[in-house]
Amino acid sequence: MKAVSGIAVLLLLGLLLPYSGLAKAESQNERSLRGFRYMWVYDVSGNAGTFPDSAAADWKNADAGRPMPFSKPAGASAAWIELDIGRNDCSGRTCGLYISRLYAQNVSVYVDGRMEYETRRNYRYDVNEMLLPLRLEGEGRLVYLRLETATGKLGIPDFPVVGDYQRMLVSYVKRDLFDIVLGGAYLFMGLAVFFVALFARRSRFASWMSLFVILISTGILILTCTPIMYAIWHDYGQWMVRMSNLALYMLLPAITIFVEGIFGKGTFRIVGKLRVFQIIFMAFCTAGLLLNELTSYRFSDYCFFLSDIMLGGLTIVQFAILAACSIARSRRGSRDSVILTAGLGILAVAVAIDLVRYAANFDDELYVWKIGTAGFAFSLIAILGRGIREDQIRLLRYSRELKVYFDQLQQSDKMEIISQLAASIAHEVRNPLQVTRGFLQLLSKKSEKEQDKSYLLLAMDELDRASKIITDYLTFAKPQLESVQTLRVSEEMAQIAGMLVPLANMRGGEITVDVPDHLYVKGNPSKFKQAFVNVLKNSIEAFDGQGEIRMWAYQDRQEVVIHIRDNGEGMDEEVVAKLGEPYFSNKAKGTGLGLLVTIRIVEAMKGKIEFRSRKGHGTEVIVRLPAEPPAAELAAP
Template sequence: MRLFARILHLSVVLFVLCMACGVLQASAEGRYGSTEITNWQMKWGSPDGETGREVPLADEQGWMEVHALQGTPELPKGISSAWTRITLPENGYTSPAVYINTLYALHVKVYAGDRLILEGDRSFIHDNYSLLIPLSTQDNGKTLYIWTETLQDRIGIKDKVLLGEHSLLIKDYSKNGLVDVVLGGAFLFVAIVLFVCSFYLNKEYFPIAASLSIVIASTGILSITYSPFTYTFFSYLGPLSVVLFDLALLSLLPALTFLFEKIFGSGKRGIIRRFRKFQVVYSMFCMVCLIVNYLSGNRLVEFYYFVSASVIGIIMILQFILLTACVVLFSLRGNKDAITFAVGFGTAAVTGAGELVWYYIRQGNYDLIYWKWALVVFILSLIIILGRRLALNHQQVVKYSRELELFNNELQRSEKMEIISELAASVAHEVRNPLQVTRGFLQLLSEKSSGDERRYLFMALSELDRASNIITDFLTFAKPEFEKISLLSVQDECKHIESILLPLCHLNGGKMVLEVAGNLWVKGNSSKFKQAFINIIKNSIESLGEDGSIHITAYAKGDKAFIHIKDNGSGMDPWVLSRLGEPYFSSNKTKGTGLGLMVTFRIIEAMGGEVRFISTKGAGTESITTLPLAEAPDGSGSYEAKLV
């Protein structure tokens, strides 16, 4: 209870402290909260050009009212400069400052009355200024005069102006565009890692990974070099940033089309490939214009701006339309990659195309904002597609490895079978003849012998018969073709096999259950058919323990006959199961030569069927034999039958 009381007391104290801090923060914000200025006046400069040295303090002609919600007014033709005057309200700030989030101009001068307090001049094409103008307490209630000059189609203040404490406004000033720089840096890091990893991929995926890394890196550079943070705090890098922005944009468009082509193909009549080639040629043309403009000291800046901004924007809209149409077609066909690409690219395309259209409607009086976040979604979709491709490739490699292992095992088995077949064919006949002669003489001797001598001769005859059976197995394996092929009733054959092996099954303490469908026919040799299944059933009988049983089932399914022989014997380990059918390998180490199952496999194979075994140690074994069905003798052709 004491511990609970202390925790409750501590919680109450923390709650009171938090409430007190909240009140203090609210009072501080109320005392030093910023003041929004949403109205000011603008006056166009003279057509002959103006330097902004003389402040129009007494000139009251030509001024027009501007509201923050209306944006910047349209710049008249032939005019490249303008004056903006902002009347500062009375305030009690200790260190006052004016924060202008977005000001369109290339050359800026700010006056408090007739006193110059700030000047900025850019020799590169990036007209987005973010200004924090510190003031003195003597500037309270004065009018700010801002002279702006540009070479583009927009000029002036875009949004509201804030007047407040310098210590508070500097936070917004320093954070303006910082997220774009962080996002761009993350893109560049991911692009570098992906590009390095692409060298470890096979040749099929290297172009996809490399082009994707170019797309991601270009997006990162665009995000950094488009951010006002770069030009506000690293203005000396402005010319380089503009060049990098153009190069990134000119690399992004063809790389994106190339990536799309590698993933989905060149499209109908090679339209995607042709568009990609056009983009490459046009990007190279823009790069040449960039170099020429730089060498000429920006004398061709207006022409370069037209080919690298206005025309490129139209090409981007066409690209979005083309790739979106192709993605929709692929998605309708059920392509999973196309669906993923459609989600990502659709987000980027709709956002980018919408912002570009709005940019042209506003005649350039708009900053593209949402495109980079849409590209995040798009890049994630591309990474997902590449990851899925690599995962599928890995699955195929694993699949091919397993198939290759099975093929090697089958090849080794075939080589062994071929060696044994040749050996059996060449030796069996030569060995059988002297064995038969020897057996004949021993049988004559046994008739004239008695006692132990006769018993020994009977043992010799038994071993000779065993050797003859082994030779017969060899001959069956070496020549599994049947001299006489006929229609066999599976039911009749299985009943005959049951009658042969049932006494042996009872002798081993087991029972045999037969469930075979009637009207089930196959083609083959009766004696060979019996030999094959007797070998299987004998192995089952030898594995039985107490209360053992063998269940024989046969039925038709499709155009195949299925024969199951299932026992509840001792079962086999997986390694034993994998070696069944090998010569001289017996699943029972105390009995057999391993030739029986080898002959069984060869007979069933010659009949056009196959045998497979399912076994669990201690739970029994099941053999499943499939054979091609044959048409019934009455010509009915019916393969379906009920169990009898």
């Protein structure tokens, strides 16, 4: 959270630099007028074409101590401004007059009694930013401005600036260039998000489209709140005002829809109810805007009340609800909520700075909110970016699981085919082997030569080995546990160790057993022994000099976990991956059936087996079997 706050502060400071640098540049190249005179006009129809008398008593002075109020008095609908331009300021060069803010719908500029500039607006946008080249001829140095408006603001709150027109033109362009670049960036990002939304999965399509509307609407609002846009494209000012209103009407519901798509409808479905109310209210505002257009702006005051007063209050309520929901989810550990809370915090700080500036200086040139929207938009993009990353991780996990599933399916099909083949062959071969062994045994009894007897005994041993292999085939093909009972693991493991200790001692090794008496599993005693005898024999055969086999067990929740670890030669990863495959063995005379039989017996007991091994560090086998209560407890009433 501290990192997010630090990034937010750096973002605000970085975006504020263009404004501070611009002010410094203007102070070096331009001179502000120390004051001017103004006159309120109450009867527009009677003196619309009358040029003011400079000696009239109605003129008032505006200076640093008494600035001109830009809230017009009751009954006034126009004003005259008289500016005294010094000749020294413009000698030998084109003189430029720069007015950073001028509130009026209609503006006319007169120099030496002739009109130099005029702009007329039939819509309610009354903010002007003007840079005019002045042609001062003879001794004339007075510039008159006639301002008219039907709104509540009229006048010049800041003192005009006079200087070299060419130098001021650079500053004039730079002043609003940041807003134009920022608004254009939002439009570009919005188009990029739109194309992403076309390929987004259905569950996130609404979130991507709402983000598209948020970015496009924010870009339009920033551009249409930039005065230079109306100065350059004044013929399209009416359309820019319409686009500004529609963008505002779309922006607020889109934010709610985005948050609802990410976090749900909220406690008491408050976010969902807010969305429905906003859509209805914005549709009502749009209908009022259309009605005002069709009736030649007869309902302008009504539309102003809806789009400024009521919509402003609704915006405060909306962000309060979204912030409360986001903070509540953040406290439950939601990272997306933390990001959204940070974005809302950046926007709230930016708006608060503008409000403080407005309250302290009555300065309504609000621009910090534009910077705050950048932090808020970045937070929304970050949330969807996290969603894409989570979807990618989930997709990779599903892909791995699907691969494992198909591998298991292929292995299962392979095992089924081999099992059927092994069962049929074993049944067909076992009977002839038993008959052959019986005749060899009869011949050995009748034979009188010791050499013949030794050959016959060797042949019977080989037949016994073949019979054992066939038995393994049958166990592999049909590993069912015929007689199932509750087994005490400690007793079974002790018997297994007892059978194999002599073999281990012959190979220079030892076996240690550490199994508590309270562990029980369900299975067939002979199959259980067969499974672990195969594992222990592999460990003994892996001895290289002094060897040790450790067996221990414990209960983990509902499972009995049995470990068998040796310090033999070990195996590399490729060999471990092939363990359990039919006919795979790293022993010279091995068939691979022993370990395969062990795996099938463990699976028949509804357990799992795992192999861990490193070349030169030994092997560990971990068997997990379902835990069973003691037989005495099962028999108790």
